[in-house]
Amino acid sequence: MKLIIKNMVCPRCITAVTQLLQVMDMQPLQVSLGEAITAKELDVNEITTVKQKLQEQGFELLEENKEKLIDRIKTIVIDKIHHSDQDKVVFSELLASELHKDYSGLSKLFSAEEGITLEHFIILQKIERVKELLLYNEMTLNEIADMLGYSSTAHLSAQFKKITGFTPTVFRKKGSELRKPLDNISQNI
Structure with missing residues (x-):
């Protein structure tokens, strides 16, 4: 079962x-x-x-089927961002192929049920991964940007500051008190 x-x-x-x-x-x-x-x-x-x-x-x-589908979406996103070394994932293609559904339908369902767009959820997950990698202090910001599929370090830095209020450099100095559990990332936006 x-x-x-x-x-x-x-x-x-x-x-x-x-x-x-x-x-x-x-x-x-x-x-x-x-x-x-x-x-x-x-x-x-x-x-x-x-x-x-x-x-x-x-x-x-x-x-409930809607809940199951939303949870599968979240699981796929979290797995690819946090537990995979695969570079540059196109989430619209990945989710559509994994779930055998049209991406726009998945995106609309996710937004309606979660109160946040699927794209924003993906961004929040990526930013949380960036936080983790910054704290490990093993990769440069350029390597992190490349690993997570950002077009440039500047794009990553701008998105990071918009979401967290800190530049990646300041965050690296601040430490782990600014991290969130993965299952609470879409809450309290």
């Missing part, structure tokens, strides 16, 4: 959900960002229990 799970944003989330399903004897076959596949078909009572246990851990079992 396939379960769509909201708020899974990192490898530790995968581990936590896997362990939770194992403890509940749900026989997880595969757990990845945003979903889990169990060997066992769950009845209504088991689904309710899994939903409650996931909520206790900060996750949410999604049941």
